[in-house]
Amino acid sequence: MSEKKYLSLDSSILYRCNQKYFDKRLAKYEIGYTQLILLAQIYENEGISMNELAVSGVFDKGTITKAIQKLEQLGYVKIVASEVDKRFKSLYTTEKSQEFMPELYRIRSEWNAYLSEGLSSEDMDAYYLAMNKFIEKAREYSKIEFDKENIDVKFYGLQKLTLLDFPGNMATTIFTGGCNFRCPFCHNRSLVFLNENDQEISSQDVIDYLSSRSKVLDGVCITGGEPLLHKDIANFIRRVKDLGLKVKLDTNGTSPEMLISLVEEGLIDYVAVDIKNCKEKYALTVGLENYDISEVEKTVAYLLEGHVDYEFRTTVVKEFHEVEDIVNIGKWIKGANAYYLQNFEDHGTCICQGLQAVSKETLYEMRDAVREYVKKVDVRGVRD
């Protein structure tokens, strides 16, 4: 009788036998096969998020949530909420799980040795080669499906139509929540310090709205808060691009890796980066003592290389900015395509009260002083 070969059936038999073996061997630890896989992943990647865990093992979120809750109840895993945004949670192993990980690896090695008994190293190499190819293809398929279904970004505002936020385009502006800066002059206080009762708009609702308006809109402006704090923002932007819309991103420049990966994937059409002040006064201006500006410097250097259309901009506040500071910013961003100075406006919603705009004359003086460093400089928010 010829031996029939069914890839998915064979994989499923192997999976179920794996499950039976590990469930039995791990029974005294009160965990099963799925928890074992998750625990090993957390142990090898301390601080991993639920979402990363789901993506790495192609798990659905329900399975992950249940399994992690069980691991936490049993004292094997700690869940730590981010200080910046409580909705983001990182996972860590505990002393209890760290103690039994060597045993867990031993159980796994024994099973591998049992399964591969009698096979040569060439047989094993051939198996791993083929298996890796299958997994790569299967992941590719699952990633497309996963990315479409799981977008863990919530929004806290949607302005249906703007002609100003995305220059030259009819756009919708959407606001993410949470920020890693505390700029005293920030007028989006409610977006920086999120309240539990704040009304959220789901990614799907935003996509549905944009989809219904995609024929009349040119693009979307994604602002915040700080949009790049949201790990799923790439998935969201992919959906926006699927609708044929352009994307403008407003960012404080603190996540250069994320920005670069979005740009390299062709997901961003225009970036506006806030340059809060000259390097020496950065920490003071973003409200964080001893802030290290190296990430912002990376963002600036990358944009100056011209990979995407961009602008730099500074909100000018009397208490924080002198003409000399703006000149120093000019030297830093030397050669930039466009730089805008926007005068501070007090809407009564700022993080700190009592700050003031500079005079129109000072703003123009700043503009003229920085002209020699950038290709284009202009002022915004000035009424003649």
Ligand code: SF4
């Ligand atoms: S101004 Fe921008 S970067 Fe600063 S706290 Fe507000 S949202 Fe964050």
